[in-house]
Amino acid sequence: MALRKPNYDITILEKTNKLLSKVKVSGGGRCNVTNHCFDNSELVKNYPRGNKELQQVFSKFSVQDTIEWFRQQGVVLKTEDDGRMFPYSNSSETIVDCFLDLANKLNIKIKTQCEVISIKKNNTGFLLETNQINFQVDAIICALGGHNKTSAYSIIKDLGISIDEPIPSLFTLNFPNEVIKKELQGISVQNAQVKIANSKLNYSGPVLITHWGLSGPAVLKLSAFAAKEFFDLNYRSTIIVNWVYPLKPNEIEIHLKNIQKEKHKALPHTKPLFDLPRRLWEFLCHTSGIDNTKPWAEISNKQLNKLTENLCNSNYSMEGKTTFKEEFVTCGGVNLKEIDFKTMQSKQVPNLFFCGEVLNIDGITGGFNFQSAWSTAWICAENCNP
Numbered sequence: 001m002a003l004r005k006p007n008y009d010i011t012i013l014e015k016t017n018k019l020l021s022k023v024k025v026s027g028g029g030r031c032n033v034t035n036h037c038f039d040n041s042e043l044v045k046n047y048p049r050g051n052k053e054l055q056q057v058f059s060k061f062s063v064q065d066t067i068e069w070f071r072q073q074g075v076v077l078k079t080e081d082d083g084r085m086f087p088y089s090n091s092s093e094t095i096v097d098c099f100l101d102l103a104n105k106l107n108i109k110i111k112t113q114c115e116v117i118s119i120k121k122n123n124t125g126f127l128l129e130t131n132q133i134n135f136q137v138d139a140i141i142c143a144l145g146g147h148n149k150t151s152a153y154s155i156i157k158d159l160g161i162s163i164d165e166p167i168p169s170l171f172t173l174n175f176p177n178e179v180i181k182k183e184l185q186g187i188s189v190q191n192a193q194v195k196i197a198n199s200k201l202n203y204s205g206p207v208l209i210t211h212w213g214l215s216g217p218a219v220l221k222l223s224a225f226a227a228k229e230f231f232d233l234n235y236r237s238t239i240i241v242n243w244v245y246p247l248k249p250n251e252i253e254i255h256l257k258n259i260q261k262e263k264h265k266a267l268p269h270t271k272p273l274f275d276l277p278r279r280l281w282e283f284l285c286h287t288s289g290i291d292n293t294k295p296w297a298e299i300s301n302k303q304l305n306k307l308t309e310n311l312c313n314s315n316y317s318m319e320g321k322t323t324f325k326e327e328f329v330t331c332g333g334v335n336l337k338e339i340d341f342k343t344m345q346s347k348q349v350p351n352l353f354f355c356g357e358v359l360n361i362d363g364i365t366g367g368f369n370f371q372s373a374w375s376t377a378w379i380c381a382e383n384c385n386p
Contacts, residue, residue: 001141001381002106011109011137013116013130020096022145026370027084031092034066034374035367036079046368048169048225049331050361053341054372061378063371069378073098084367119155121349125386138386139351143377146330146357153358156334160348164360166332169227170220173239174320175213180283185211187277193245194218197238197315201226204245209280212322214239217365223321224364227331235321242312243284244274252308260304264297274311284310329369333360343383344376353380 002010026032037043040058044051067077067085075098077085087094103110111132118129119140128135142156146166153163175181188208195202203225205218223230230237244252259273269292272281285292288307290299334354338347346352355376363369
C-alpha cells in the first residue's frame with residue numbers, strides 16, 4: 001500500500017516480539033514463497049477451501065505477479081522440480097529482510113508486543129484499544145493469521161464478523177499401534193494412494209512412513225481436503241493404502257501369477273516387485289504369510305490373494321495426528337460469504353479488510369498458502385481508500 005500511497009500513515013501492530021515468524025520457518029527455513037503454477041484454473045485446485053473465490057483473486061494478482069513483485073525488490077526466485085519456488089539464497093531471511101527493509105524505506109511504523117484488545121467502530125473510523133496505547137484509524141487490514149481456537153478471533157467477532165470454526169488442516173497421520181511405523185520408518189513410495197475407510201476421499205502421490213505413522217504429499221493433501229471429516233472422526237479411523245497405485249487387485253493378481261510361472265524357482269523376497277523399496281516388499285510378503293525359504297512355485301493361492309490385498313488394500317488404524325513440521329494451517333476463519341473479493345473488504349463493516357489465513361481459505365503444502373496471502377494482501381492494499 002505504501003508503495004502506491006506514500007502519503008498514507010501506516011502502522012503495523014504485532015502481538016509478539018517476533019516479526020514474520022511463519023515466513024522464517026516456511027520450507028524448512030528456506031521460505032517456500034509460491035508455486036510455479038501459472039494456470040489459475042489449476043492453481044485453485046490446491047485449495048480445499050476458498051478455491052472459487054481465489055479464481056477471482058488470482059486474476060488480479062497471480063503467481064507471475066508475485067514473482068515480478070519480489071524481482072522488483074531485488075529478490076529472484078528459483079523453481080524446484082516439484083514446482084515449489086524459493087529465493088536463490090535458499091534462506092527465508094532474504095524474504096524477511098525484503099519486507100523489513102521495504103517497511104523501513106517507506107516509513108511504515110511497526111509496533112511489536114502490541115496486542116489489540118478491542119476494535120470499536122465510530123463516526124470517524126475505528127478505535128483500537130491495545131495493551132500499549134489506543135489508536136484512532138480510518139481503515140484496518142486484518143492479517144490475524146490462522147488459529148486453532150475461535151476465541152482468537154474475538155476482536156473481529158465483536159464487530160459482527162462471522163467465524164467458521166477453526167480446525168486443523170495439513171497434518172500427518174499417527175499409527176501408534178501399527179508395526180509398520182516401527183519397522184519401516186524412513187521408507188518412501190513415490191506413488192501410493194491413501195484413503196479414509198468408508199469414504200470416497202482419497203489422494204495419491206509420494207507417501208513417507210515415519211516413526212509416528214504416515215506423511216508425505218499424498219497424506220498431507222488428504223488431511224487438507226478431508227479436514228472436516230477427520231475432525232468429525234476425532235482423528236480415529238481406518239486408513240487404506242494402495243502401495244502400488246494405480247494398479248488394481250485383478251491387475252496385481254495377474255502379474256503375481258505370471259511371476260509365479262516365469263520365476264517359479266526364485267525366492268519371493270529376493271527381488272522386490274512393482275518398484276517397491278526392498279524393506280517394504282519384504283514386510284508385505286512376511287505379513288502375507290510367505291516363507292522366504294520357499295520359491296514362487298510353492299506359494300499358495302491363498303498367500304497370493306493375501307499379498308494382493310496387502311499391496312493394494314493395506315489397512316492401518318489411525319489414532320491421532322501430528323502438525324506438519326512447524327507450518328500450522330487451519331481450516332476455518334472469516335466466513336467467505338461476508339467478504340467482497342473484488343476488494344477484500346467486509347460486506348458488513350466498511351473499511352475493514354481481510355487477507356491471508358484469517359480467512360477460511362487454506363491450501364496444501366507447496367507455497368499455496370503464501371500465494372493466497374500475497375494475492376489477498378495486494379487486493380487489500382489496492383482498495384483500501386478510506
